[in-house]
Amino acid sequence: MIEIRGVQKHFGDLHVLKDIDLVVPRGQVVVILGPSGSGKSTLCRTINRLEPIDSGEIRIDGKVLPDEGRPLAALRADVGMVFQSFNLFPHRTIIENVTLAPMKVRKASADDARKRGMELLRRVGVDSQAEKSPAQLSGGQQQRVAIARALAMDPKVMLFDEPTSALDPEMVGEVLDVMVGLAREGMTMVVVTHEMGFARRAADRIVFMADGGVVEDTDPESFFTAPKSRRAKDFLGKILSH
Ligand SMILES: Nc1ncnc2c1ncn2[C@@H]1O[C@H](COP(=O)(O)OP(=O)(O)OP(=O)(O)O)[C@@H](O)[C@H]1O
Ligand SMILES: [Mg+2]
Numbered sequence: 079m080i081e082i083r084g085v086q087k088h089f090g091d092l093h094v095l096k097d098i099d100l101v102v103p104r105g106q107v108v109v110i111l112g113p114s115g116s117g118k119s120t121l122c123r124t125i126n127r128l129e130p131i132d133s134g135e136i137r138i139d140g141k142v143l144p145d146e147g148r149p150l151a152a153l154r155a156d157v158g159m160v161f162q163s164f165n166l167f168p169h170r171t172i173i174e175n176v177t178l179a180p181m182k183v184r185k186a187s188a189d190d191a192r193k194r195g196m197e198l199l200r201r202v203g204v205d206s207q208a209e210k211s212p213a214q215l216s217g218g219q220q221q222r223v224a225i226a227r228a229l230a231m232d233p234k235v236m237l238f239d240e241p242t243s244a245l246d247p248e249m250v251g252e253v254l255d256v257m258v259g260l261a262r263e264g265m266t267m268v269v270v271t272h273e274m275g276f277a278r279r280a281a282d283r284i285v286f287m288a289d290g291g292v293v294e295d296t297d298p299e300s301f302f303t304a305p306k307s308r309r310a311k312d313f314l315g316k317i318l319s320h
Contacts, residue, residue: 079104079235079266080125085134087120094120096290098134102235105264109277109298112287113313118270121287122239125268126157139234155183158228162240164220166212166227172199173208176227184231191230198226202256218249225256236260238269274317278302286310 080102087095094117102108110118123129125136127143127150136143138157144150166175176198177191186194199205202222204215212220221241228236238257242250254276261267261280271277277284277298284301286294288309294301305311 079106079139080268081135081137082121082125083135085121085124085136086132087117087124087129088132094290095124095131098292100285100292100295102266102268104266106282107261107265107267107269107280108283108285109281110268110270110285110287111272111277111301111313112293113309116287117290118287119239122159122237122268122270125235125237126154126159128159151183155179155231156234158231158233158236160221160224160228160236160238160241162243164212164217164224164244166220166223168212171209171211172204172215172223175212175223176230179227180230195226195230198229199223201259202226203252216249217245218252221245221249221253222256225253225260229260235266235268238267238271240270240272242271242273272317274302286313288313 082098082100085095085098098121110121112118120129124131138153141153144153170178173192173195176195180186180191180194181188196205196208199208202225204219204222207215207219215223242253245253250273254273257269257276258280281298284294284296284298285292286301293307294305294310301310302314305314
């Protein structure tokens with residue numbers, strides 16, 4: 079579903095993605111781990127071309143990422159993304175946040191978009207908040223709305239970049255539960271997270287990055303019990319000791 083081949087990316091002199099190869103089959107859940115600055119967010123952002131790449135190739139469901147224009151917009155609609163900050167439209171209601179893109183990009187009718195939007199809000203447990211504005215919701219609720227909003231486009235792939243890092247601890251679980259549900263339903267997912275519980279519970283595969291490269295690419299059990307590289311051992315030592 080996602081094919082990343084020989085991808086290179088620089089920010090000025092800084093080589094942030096070093097010859098990345100990563101193929102994610104349909105329905106697979108990949109958790110990307112790695113120290114700060116290793117290129118996890120940049121890699122995520124290249125997958126829907128929020129960041130252009132210097133060389134290499136990225137395909138989604140067999141199609142090469144277009145450079146710009148309408149084809150890019152269409153492809154982006156297939157790739158849902160949820161960030162650390164929920165960035166909901168502040169002056170729109172919750173249900174409007176979920177229905178705007180399907181109406182504009184997918185040309186859904188207002189009725190259909192609303193029906194589907196309410197279904198998705200129910201699924202993430204915030205349907206009773208539909209007519210409120212984002213500021214009236216807790217962080218955990220807002221992040222669940224952000225997930226519903228991405229799902230409203232019927233994406234083929236969902237990217238998550240530290241979706242729970244900005245949340246108060248008691249709200250982390252409710253967002254992770256929604257993500258685990260999605261994973262079980264067979265969504266293709268790439269998830270950058272520091273939540274090791276989620277990684278163990280939901281990941282099919284762990285990709286460990288350091289210094290812009292993929293250092294380990296293995297199943298969660300092997301990664302957590304028998305990391306091979308020095309970098310991964312150090313990383314796990316730090317993460318698991320607090
Ligand atoms: N827009 C940018 N311009 C210049 N340098 C950037 C830009 N975005 C990221 N970088 C640099 O690229 C490197 C990789 O950043 P990236 O955000 O992908 O790391 P990360 O693994 O997501 O880190 P974190 O765990 O802190 O989120 C870092 O050294 C960062 O400073
Ligand atoms: Mg990041």
